[in-house]
Amino acid sequence: MRWSQTFIPTMKEVPAEAEVPSHQLMLRAGLIRQLMAGAYTYLPLGYRSVRKVSEIVREEMDKAGAIELFMPALQPIEIFERTGRREAFGNVLFNFEVKKGDRKLHLALGPTHEEVITDLMARHISSYRQLPITLYQIQTKFRNEERPRFGVLRTSEFLMKDAYSFGASLEQLNAAYEAMYNAYCRIFERCGLKYLPVEADSGPIGGDASHEFMVPADNGEDFVVHCAKCGYAANQERADTGRVSQLPAKIAEAAAPAKVDTPNVGTIDQVSQLLKSDAKSFIKTLIYKADGKPVAILLRGDHTANEGKIRRATKAASVELADEATILKVTGAPVGFAGPVGILCPCFADHDVALITSAIVGANSKDAHLTGVIPGTHFELSETFDLRNGESSDPCPKCTGFLQIVHGIEVGHVFKLGTKYSVSMDATFVDAQEQSHPIIMGCYGIGVTRVVASIVETCHDANGIIWPLAVAPYSVQLIPLNVTDADVMKITNTIYGELTGDGIDVLMDDRDHRPGFKFKDADLIGIPLRITIGGKGLAEGITEVKWRTETVAKKVPIAETVAFVKGLIAEKS
Ligand SMILES: [Zn+2]
Numbered sequence: 001m002r003w004s005q006t007f008i009p010t011m012k013e014v015p016a017e018a019e020v021p022s023h024q025l026m027l028r029a030g031l032i033r034q035l036m037a038g039a040y041t042y043l044p045l046g047y048r049s050v051r052k053v054s055e056i057v058r059e060e061m062d063k064a065g066a067i068e069l070f071m072p073a074l075q076p077i078e079i080f081e082r083t084g085r086r087e088a089f090g091n092v093l094f095n096f097e098v099k100k101g102d103r104k105l106h107l108a109l110g111p112t113h114e115e116v117i118t119d120l121m122a123r124h125i126s127s128y129r130q131l132p133i134t135l136y137q138i139q140t141k142f143r144n145e146e147r148p149r150f151g152v153l154r155t156s157e158f159l160m161k162d163a164y165s166f167g168a169s170l171e172q173l174n175a176a177y178e179a180m181y182n183a184y185c186r187i188f189e190r191c192g193l194k195y196l197p198v199e200a201d202s203g204p205i206g207g208d209a210s211h212e213f214m215v216p217a218d219n220g221e222d223f224v225v226h227c228a229k230c231g232y233a234a235n236q237e238r239a240d241t242g243r244v245s246q247l248p249a250k251i252a253e254a255a256a257p258a259k260v261d262t263p264n265v266g267t268i269d270q271v272s273q274l275l276k277s278d279a280k281s282f283i284k285t286l287i288y289k290a291d292g293k294p295v296a297i298l299l300r301g302d303h304t305a306n307e308g309k310i311r312r313a314t315k316a317a318s319v320e321l322a323d324e325a326t327i328l329k330v331t332g333a334p335v336g337f338a339g340p341v342g343i344l345c346p347c348f349a350d351h352d353v354a355l356i357t358s359a360i361v362g363a364n365s366k367d368a369h370l371t372g373v374i375p376g377t378h379f380e381l382s383e384t385f386d387l388r389n390g391e392s393s394d395p396c397p398k399c400t401g402f403l404q405i406v407h408g409i410e411v412g413h414v415f416k417l418g419t420k421y422s423v424s425m426d427a428t429f430v431d432a433q434e435q436s437h438p439i440i441m442g443c444y445g446i447g448v449t450r451v452v453a454s455i456v457e458t459c460h461d462a463n464g465i466i467w468p469l470a471v472a473p474y475s476v477q478l479i480p481l482n483v484t485d486a487d488v489m490k491i492t493n494t495i496y497g498e499l500t501g502d503g504i505d506v507l508m509d510d511r512d513h514r515p516g517f518k519f520k521d522a523d524l525i526g527i528p529l530r531i532t533i534g535g536k537g538l539a540e541g542i543t544e545v546k547w548r549t550e551t552v553a554k555k556v557p558i559a560e561t562v563a564f565v566k567g568l569i570a571e572k573s
Helices: 021-028 044-063 077-083 085-092 114-124 170-190 268-275 307-314 324-331 351-355 420-424 448-458 486-501 515-525 535-540 558-572
Strands: 032-036 039-042 074-076 095-100 103-109 133-142 157-167 196-199 210-216 222-227 233-235 258-261 283-290 293-300 319-321 347-350 359-362 368-373 403-418 428-430 436-438 440-447 476-480 506-508 529-533 542-547 554-557
Touching (some): 021 032, 021 448, 039 044, 074 077, 077 085, 114 420, 114 440, 157 170, 157 448, 170 196, 170 210, 170 403, 170 440, 210 222, 268 368, 283 307, 283 324, 347 351, 403 420, 403 448, 420 440, 440 448, 486 529, 486 558, 529 535, 529 558, 542 558
Parallel strands (some): 476 506
Antiparallel strands (some): 074 103, 095 103, 222 233, 222 403, 258 368, 283 319, 359 368, 403 440, 529 542
16 A cells, blocks of 8 residues: 555644543554544554454454354344343443334444344254354444543444354353353454453353453553462452451450540541551441341451442342441441441451451441450451452462552453343253253453554554554555655565565555655554665665664665565564
């Protein structure tokens, strides 16, 4: 492709609206332009990378035995009502009424395709002989993002690969899951991305086992706890934390706690300032309603509660923070002064609470706290639980190392769905004994456009993008130094013809600009290999060849340039 014939609107200035490197560089390098918040056009250069990532995804899906199809983005709202996801998605689901003659239709734009594909399978699968099968598509998804941001990292419309496995047994589900997991590892490796497979919570989609694939990045919106020693990685909400070997014994001779006045201060920060003590010596008492019944959750003062873990510990179907009236009822005090001593509801203590030897707690009366509270002595402590989010420097649950918090961008997710959708959409099969069962499903997503943005976010320097070869818009950029020089253009055109003839994609910067200007643009758009032709080199009979990451070019005889470049590409492929 000749630069003059394509459309690459590069920008010198960093756009004011772009906060993160990938957004800035994708705008500056002419990969994307915004239509409105959350919706972007992929310009020719950007779309070439989207297509290359899509092709890698497609190849690995096919290799893993998945079958490609293509489903409508436009869907009837009824299918979301059948699975309960109309409510679960809430405002995130784009949905609207349209008129058709004198009828009204209520439609939705697909945020994912569990409903559509389960409905399809329900109509066509009847026997275990037809299973297992895994189907996938690469298609635009729609989610009404409350806060679209970071360019194409979080948008309301995005390209996604979504796959769905259907099996007759848990073994078939596990085999499909493993095949997808391994395919994902190959896909992200081929895309040149550093990634972490992370144990994840199932979230609102329902089901049990799942992994997220995270690209570590400073601007990532997800938090992962990671052990550098053994490689354990988990979503911060999922990660197991703190282990307690022994509960404190009751001390018979212990002095009673002291009541101190803490007028008009209710937060741990305020009280710790007032009493000049560390948040770590506080026991934070949070009143929740577990299936409507009040419970007190005890955490070390600097820790944060994890509702998923609280739900599991209290064996409740739903938990929510209690309202002021409930707090007043069980503590006898307004919000901010709850404590475990004398509270009128069951207490659930986190493991780390047992390690505090002398604690500060709310006194269950207005404007007062207790100090010198001994867990197990001044309030009962017969069992402890994991109730909080993982933090850096927590012990690793798998080895003797310690955890650290890593920011990440989620680029993929594999998920054992189970029978949630097949039950609600009546997708069943009969086994060899003529018994009917719901089909066991898995679902597997990759954000294709988000992969492209993650590559830019993590592969760049101060001058621009550094594309990994496999996903670069072009593999080679030719830079003739003087396009009005007939000799320069003759050699440039010859090299261009030979490389493209061999199936290598080449971008020739045939614009009549100064060399410095073209080199700046070349660094910005980040094509992996650069061949410079002209100037002193031409007099010496050489071209200059360099990788985007190299500072010094190799001098290569003109006649050997094509073979040399092909060799470099073959080495990297
Ligand atoms: Zn570890």
